[in-house]
Amino acid sequence: MLKASCPQGVLHEILQTISRGVSGRSTQPVQNNIFLSSADGNLRLVATDLEYLSLDTQVPAMVTEEGAVTIPGRVFNEIVASLAEEEVSLESESPGELTIRCAKSNYHVRGLPSDDFQFLPAIEPEVEFTLPEGDLRKILSQTIFACSQDETRPILTGALFCAKPDNLIVVATDTYRLALRTLSLPLDVAEEKKVIVSARVLGELMRILEEDSSDPVSVRLSRRLVEFEVRNLKIASRLIEGEFPNYEKVIPQDPDKKLVLQIAPLERVLRRAFIVARLDSNRVVLRGEESLLRLSAQAPDLGSVEEEIEMELTGDPIEIAFNARYLLDMLEVAGGEQVALHLAGSLNPGTLRPLGRDDYTYVVMPMQIIA
């Protein structure tokens, strides 16, 4: 029977993370619980919806007896959060029950026996590599916002991970825009491996990853599963099956116009124009001539807005309309001071890249006015 203890702070922190993996909607009641076990000087906590998300973590604890139990996730989290900052003792005296003691508090919680709890199958990795935590977070923040929300096209609700011997490519698209990020580093993989990972899992992963950390994150890929391991936490998911669209064909090859813009002022004018544009499907019209870019938006019932911003233009004058939201999404995470916008015709895709960098490419499709 499970019997262990650990400091309230440690347990609280880990429950904050793990409880996000509890589905709460499973038709099998035990899957709405957190699995808790004690062994080898560790407490292990697992939550999974058996579909897209599995969180599995271990924390050091005083283990007196080995055992396991499952506890309703939300209640467990709430109880631990409310306890005094002292040692919390956990004891399961009969199957499916847990006594939580801390200072003078004494909770007796009814859960379910651990035998029925199901885990995602253990991954048998075909490809495994590591990369620094901060780098992975950056890559994800620059891509996964472009994943589709449209459940009728499941493939696009995930991001493509393409692991090659000397770089990792992550691509996301909802067909309106496409974000592609390359990270050059030796991955120690024999050949190219492509998988599609659900944006939901990547979103959860991003919450966990720390920006300034260079701790290694292990990435394991099999035919059906992906697992990320960072510090003491494993986050796993089933892969989305299917063929990701050929993203290379989407990236324009020879756009003949190039606009160089300061990111911060561009973000500001777009935000101002957005106040009007959001009443007209977020549409802003960009007119570029010589060293001036004019942005305008109008809404049928409200009125219109015009803004000007300085830029450097190479090539002929241009007029093109975009969804302002799609431009802002990229500018917010681009990094650096300046961005280059490559354009061809007003019905051809635009390409945004942080100036002087070729590891981040963002293609955005224009909007057309049907008169």
Place this chain on the structure above:
Amino acid sequence: MPTIRILPDNLANRIAAGEVVERPASAVKELVENALDAGARRVEVRLREGGRELIQVVDDGCGMTAEDLVLAVHRFATSKIAEAQDLDAITTLGFRGEALPSIGAVARLKIATRPVGQEGGTAILVEGGEITALEEVGCAPGTTVTISDLFYNTPARRKFLATTATERGHCADWIVRLALAYPHVSFRLLHNDAQVLATGGTGDLREVLAATFGSDTARELLPVDLQIGALRLRGVVSSPRLLRATRAHQFFYVNSRYVRSRALGAALTKAYGMLLPAGRQPLCALRLEIGANEVDPNVHPTKIEVRFRRPGEIFSLTERAVAEALATAGYRSLDRPSTSAEPRRGPGLLPAGRLDLPDSDRRGQIERLRINPFFDEVDERDAGVEVHAETPLSVATSPGSAAVPLTDEVALLGQLWNRYLVTATGDRLLLIDQHRAAERVLFEHLQRKDQRVASQLLAIPQSLELSGPESAALLESREVLERLGYQLEDFGGTSLLIRAVPAAVTYREPLGMLRDLAADLAETSLPGELAAARQEILARVACHGAITAGQRLRQAEMEELLRALLATQAPAVCPHGDPIIVDFPASQVDRRFNR
């Protein structure tokens, strides 16, 4: 080989007279059924201009002798029944003996036929109901029926034919229905010499469905097979991941006859229960195997309606068979097994699994609603009204801020049963249907922007696999759809390639919307006039794009919806004319409290 005889008068009278040929599709249906009754393993249908110029059905069935051929073009001549009692045990598709004479009366009809095992064949020509030629010809075994210039002598009828694409779609519909009933027969449909549909005749129902609806649809189909006593139900139903807006993709068969049956449709819906969101329908191809004398198909000349002798048994067999198929695939509706009547009807019942009580899950708790303007004379400082909810009252409000004054007049109180917004004015309580409100808002939005619509181009054009009638319906409405911001292309077969979608609906699954619209348009055609058609398309786009009933809304979403609704021209009725707002005057509420 069955021979053809003239039905005795008394028998002919038992068969209600009726129009058999209404449009090219009805001729196609009758002819293909004849081919199937003749034991064909291969049926090829060629159309030109939607069947208006040419319908040709070629089969490799048993063929007819010269004598039978002459009899066949007489009214009520049939090889399939001889005496009255035969009517009680009909096993063939056609039986009324009306098809060929009816066609011969309204078109130029040519039949060339050669019975299996005979040297030569016979050809007959019928124009305006008269035999104009009868000769010996050389031809392959089987029968080829050629109809040209349909309705040439009934100009009024001809005038009422729809466009080529629509008529082609109706013909394709019938081929699909028959191909699903006869998976062992290989069907081929050509229109203006281009192949529209082809099935392999392998006997595999899924192969027919893949050929008809596209392979991605066929993957989501679950097998059904249940036998109780002499009744057996077999076929496929779609998983809850594959649903449509209409029942157009529900194919029911009694033995091998395609039928339309409310009862079977209702049993199907009941089996899905809560797995089915409001306004969505599963796909199915289900075949009921039943003794011939348990049904009476002789109800309507087109023979689509059936009557069952024991409808109750058939309903429960269907419901159980489908529910079991779903359960086997891991889909189990929360509301099953249900003993009471329809679980989703009736105002007192909340949809299962969607119970939203703020702060606590406990039932029967006291919900405190602050409904300030509920009564005329209230103390502004404390106008709280306590509503004791015996049955759980689901009012999703953010804690601490129940009533949100939106305008000077209308305050938003919350969402009720995930279907209605609860609002109040100075002297009225208003319930607003969220789906219809959203529909109205979107409709006016689309309409106002009719002159200048923004279209969002796609980086990766998306292919949409549809049925023949669906893709025909969309292509036919292409001009209007393009003015709305869709850009579509014929992608060969029955697939379309979508290159752009209306910018206004990029966040609302624009392709799913187009798919629903296609099903909708294929089922009921549009008004002929372009302006009227555009209005109708706008209304349907609005309907498919709008948020649905049963959707939980966040506070901000409710406020946005209410604001947008109040800004519309006609906030009280949806584009289809149904009420959006139901109001209860304070005086009426007061009366209920005996004030």
